Amino acid sequence: MSGRRAGDAPLVLGIETSCDETGVGLVRGGVLLADTLASSVDEHARYGGVIPEIAARAHLEAMVPTVDRALSQAGLRHRDVDAVAVTAGPGLAGALLVGVAAAKAYALALGVPLHGVHHLAAHVAVDTLEHGPLPGPSIALLVSGGHSSLLLVPDLARGEVSPLGATVDDAAGEAYDKVARLLGMPFPGGPPIDRAARDGSPTIPFPRAKAADGTFDFSFSGLKTAVARWVEARGRAGEPVPVADVAASFQEAVVDVLTAKSVAACRAHGVDTLVIGGGVAANSRLRALAEARCEAAGITLRVPRPGLCTDNGAMVAALGSLQVEAGVPPSPLDIPASSTLPL
Amino acid sequence: MLLIALDTATPACSVALVDVAHGYPPGLSDAAATPATAGQPAATAANGSEAGAVVGGQAVVVTGRAARQVVDPRRHAELLVPLVREVLDEAAVRPADLDGVVVGLGPGPFTSLRVGVVTAGAFADALGKPAYGICSLDGVGAGLTGRVAVATDARRREVYWAVYADGARVAGPFVDRPRAVVDALREMSVSRLVGPGAALYPDVFADLAGPGPHPWPASATGARTGAGPDTRAGTGSGTRSGAGPGQTSGPPRTADPGYPSPVVLARLAAADVLARRPPAPLVPLYLRRPDAAEPHPPKTVAV
């Protein structure tokens, strides 16, 4: 982008279908022109989790209308698109395939290059839409219903993203969903727990698994079990469950480990920028604690606005835009969708 | 008018570039394509290069310009768009030259089926051209005369099936266990079953075996042969271009089980295409609900 007007840069259409959101974004030269979303989250709510076949059907139904909505939101036409980017993985296999097949069709029909991108790298890239290019090597903490990962990001556009650690069992957002269900709250569990926690105090000493094990891995399965046992014990004793305190204590245990390990990762790699992304980045307590700890450690914290933290097409278009401008070669039209795509 | 037609509802990933026009093909007399003999759909000209049909009371010429088919049930998403490009390149046609897209809506295994449907929808959307959906079983049954049933693999020990009378679907599509299909066909006095599902349960379907459908590029033709890549990696994977197995060149291959023909699908959409009728939304024929069970209520009732 340097020294170049956004108006001259290539227009990148980004498509994201790795989970339950059909996202389409349009980015030109680091500027977000449109970001449209169709979500099947309501259809999954009664099952307490995302049902892959329901998600895939919803993607198919929403795909073309969501692309058209993005273009009309930006006042652009299909033939204005200069490149198509798509999440090639990781994610739900059947869901990914809908986006990948659509992206290939758009690329071939429009005669433009295709860029298959990594979902986690796209979560990091979306921050550049709000806060500009990453200054140098960064650490990224990505937390959502599907992932909990710490990444070292030397050069995003060139795809240089290396995993430092990840959850060994449940994703952070998954733990939120399970604890929310236990407390009689709706799916997804992040927002209701965050709200309930504001009225409680984090006084119950739930465990911080792996907090001091020296790795950058996470584990949230034991925490979820500890909350369940604690709640059951109250029930057996005939005592009411202090929902707000349980929510606050659970949440504190999660964000304590997440932020402590993120700061430790920055220190270990001599990096002074931390980017947080993923749906859980919208969590108010995670933001507050990360801000406090980063400030104390002299680390610049970058968190995109909540609407960009969750899965969306803008993040895919953002990474595609960085790749196109950096001259990264496009993907062949036979790239697979990979549910376990490595970084 | 130039159409890209595709189908991914069976292990075959099939693409054809098809020209549809009003009128009668050369080599086919007017009489052969009048409504009086509409019971013979897809009448194939002696030279095999063009097919005439009466669609919606109008005579239509359907010409296959190029075609590809690869049988590999797990790689439709990787194969399909490159095959579309090959077909366009072979005929020196640009995407923008197309007038529309035709796609098999299934029934078929969901993941593969969606690849075809979303590809068709996105391709047409990008070009601002219509996309027409046709039942994939029609891609077999509409090319047959007499009373005949068509079956494809629905997995889980079931088949997708439909019944045709002189090329017109009169029952289905359904999904059922093979035994139930046999019973239903007996009741409907249908004594012949074809399609890739028929060979899957030879014991159950033994009494219904009959001559299969005409292999598709042979009835589709105009398509050149031999331009496609050869057999690719993967079990049971092979690319076929242009010629059907009726032609004797090349090594022997397993019999074509009669996969849906994209050329037949294009023919079935031809009347709508030629009349520029707006297409219905592309809705896959799933025939089954998603597998999803509601969780048991939490053991602990909090608060």
Ligand SMILES: [Zn+2]
């Ligand atoms: Zn995500």
